Amino acid sequence: MKENISGLPQPKKVILSGMRPTGKLHLGHLVGALENWVDLQQEYQNYHLIADYHALTTNPDSRDLEENAIEMVMDWLAAGIDERISPMFRQSQVKEHTELHLIFSMLITTARLERNPTLKEQVRDLKLENIAYGHLGYPVLQAADILLYKGDVVPVGEDQLPHIEITREIARRFNAQYAPEKPVFPEPEAKLTTFARLTGLDGNRMSKSLGNTILLSDPPDVIRTKMRSAVTDPRKVRKGDPGRPDVCLVFNYHQKFNAAETPEIRAGCESGALGCVGCKMRCADRIVDALAPHRDRRGYYETRKDEVRSILADGESRAREVARQTMTEVRTAMRMG
Ligand code: TRP
Secondary structure: OEEOOOOOEEOOOEEEEEEOOOOOOEHHHHHHHHHHHHHHOOOOEEEEEEOHHHHHHHOOOOOOHHHHHHHHHHHHHHHOOOOOOOOEEEHHHOOHHHHHHHHHHOOOOHHHHHOOHHHHHHHOOOOHHHOOHHHHOHHHHHHHHHHHOOOOEEEEOHHHHHHHHHHHHHHHHHHHHHOOOOOOOOOOEEEEOOOOOOEOOOOOEOOHHHOOOOEOOOOHHHHHHHHHOOOOOOOOOOOOOOOOHHHOHHHHHHHHHOHHHHHHHHHHHHHOOOOHHHHHHHHHHHHHHHHHHHHHHHHHHHOOHHHHHHHHHHHHHHHHHHHHHHHHHHHHHHOOO
């Protein structure tokens, strides 16, 4: 624990991070999120939430949720999240999420939720009246996710910023309504994930559903095959043609995974001396190297799924304790204890 000026120990600030259980994670998750989480896990108290209820907002099929959560936890562990200090848990296993969600749902108008730009983006040409009630309200559930653990900081991508704003509004409203003297909730801050997102191998946003990702669990030969299919500068048709590294996604991967050689790669690409296939294979080799420790650690857990299940169960019981404590404060503040 840190000490403040008076010499008293000061509790660590809380980071609450959340991800839908999408199964095996890809390079974009590592670069955009996991590396940050691992870096911050000593300085802050981290909680890693698996948003399995949120997954139901867009797809009610629940059959794969548990398996997908386990696959994701294996990637979290392999990336270096330490289960002893950072609980990992499924939202659905801590009942307090649903209770706090209900209470919060009284503190926000439907008009406010309908204005949510992320929702508008998701529903596009569907009419608002045709989306599920729970989909409209999913930022309210997210607010409960964050505030149950009194999250001070929430690492998110840009699309999630409106939800953090909604969370702040709900925290303010709860405090003003029920606990004006002694606020129960902090107003959490978003921490934008910094590194520009990696582009998918086809030039689109990297996304599992588009099939354009390199998975953290991909074996080396799969990484090489996938890399071979990556799109490059369309003006560089064959070796000898000058290329433009700054429009090439493979160059962007070099910058991330092969920083030392980027000047040479740039020069080779621009002069034409380096062909795209050679360039891609050098890049694939560096990615294979960079993921080697991850692959090893993941391999360990893949043969010990029971251990992963018990890590999750332990995280869930620790999360439950914190959630229960917060709900006691909530009920006391509301005089519904
Ligand atoms: N809404 C997030 C998404 O769709 C997932 C999420 C749920 C989340 N609860 C959270 C993210 C709490 C951060 C904090 O990706």
